[in-house]
Amino acid sequence: MDYELQFSQYNEHSILIEWPKIIDENILKSILKSKKSVIEFYSKLKVEVINTYSSILVIYDHAIDNFNDRLFELKSIFDDQNSDVMLESRLWEIPVCYDREFGIDLSTISSEKKLSISEIIELHTAAIYTVYFIGFLPGFLYLGGLHPKLHFNRKNKPSLNIKKGAVAIGGQQTGIYPQDSPGGWHLIGETPIELFNASQQTPCSILAGDRIKFYSVNKNTFLDIKKRAENSTYQLKQIPSNA
């Protein structure tokens, strides 16, 4: 837990705290514990704390009068931080239909990576992925844990319209497009669930630090879940975590 952290002023109202710049689960845990402590410390102020792989950005809703005071305050929160800050990590099951009508790039990956389509699906559904953070688009999960055999460079030319729910592979990452958007990843399937719903009190059930697992469903199940998701009667499945 002893990482050398760098604190710097980002603009008039934000402070950036940086961990070693690598993708690592222990760093994520350290970041999420610190994030939780900062949020609790500032529970009475309007402060936003966002995290990525190796940083936290603390955004105040007002200009910082004295940067050194705030820095000292943040450092003391980090020093006091008990290593027994408890992190909640939930494991979610996400249905994916890998039919070729959704997984339009499965055949390209199959021929380039010399894997059969069923091997690709097997590898993709076997892994447990860690949610490092949410960024890029509302509800877009940055996931770690893609099997190296499935690492596959992004497309040279991004597709202009990738459908909401598309499950894709880009470089060393896999992800789900939470809304229609342009994107350069290869499509392998589609999930019928809503990852982000702005009209809900909790727009995004899955949070940084959670884990997810994909499971394969056929077209009928896909359509059934999609209908329920659209009526907000589908509850995302959570499985007891042993991790």
Next chain:
Amino acid sequence: MLKVIKSGFYTTIQDSGRFGYRDLGVPVSGAMDSYSSRIANALLGNQVSDTVLEMTMIGGEFLFTEPTFIAISGANMSPKINGKALINNTVAVVDANDVLTFGAASEGFRTYVAVKDGFRSEEVLNSRSQYKGITKKEKVEKGDRLIYDKNIGDFQDANASLKFDQSIISESVLEVYKGPEFEKLSENQQNKLLTSTFTVTKLNNRMAYQLEPLITNTIPSIITSPVLPGTVQLTPQGNLIVLMRDAQTTGGYPRILQLSESAINCLSQNSTGKSLKIRLKE
């Protein structure tokens, strides 16, 4: 209510932003030029967070169905009530059936219209700022009806002495801080950044502004990291991308500079072809 007869070139509803949801990847949004929107609200004695109209380049035409007070600030779009000229940064009385019209921006690029106590449009995640995928509507269109409270009587002009600082519109130097990756640039690249004259390209909108000329980039992409409105990214091709209010929350390009809040406001009042310089704020 306010009936939209013509929407103008690009008009959205904005407030002080959707604070508190960036952790879920939701952009903060809010008025591009927060200074001008604040002035418009302050003139009416409104809250800073009250909802205003943001018009871009060419203003619209609006019909009021209830009496109220309005204030206009930001770019000069030659506002008129029933054909009679109005002055920016003053409070005006409007009656039922009054028509407010605007032309093209002559000084600046974005104009704000505030009504007494703000517009009561759809609120999502504690903000009325329109954004695709969050609010049902992503911009104001012909036929839209915006609700506001009826206000009559004498206006208590508490902020009559408020003076609009015209430098937000006329200033051609952007004050910046060093970004987290600034020191990775060579001395030569740093000098180029701080001495060159940049031009706003046609790629400018609420998400980002691109500037020319290119700066040769020799530093690699970074591990995906937080970004804010005002963050200046340097792409592998050497493009300078200044992120604005609707920008994504994270990014993988080196963050070489960070605009001050007033520089973001200032850039928002500029458009294609405008020349600007960058100055480090220490």
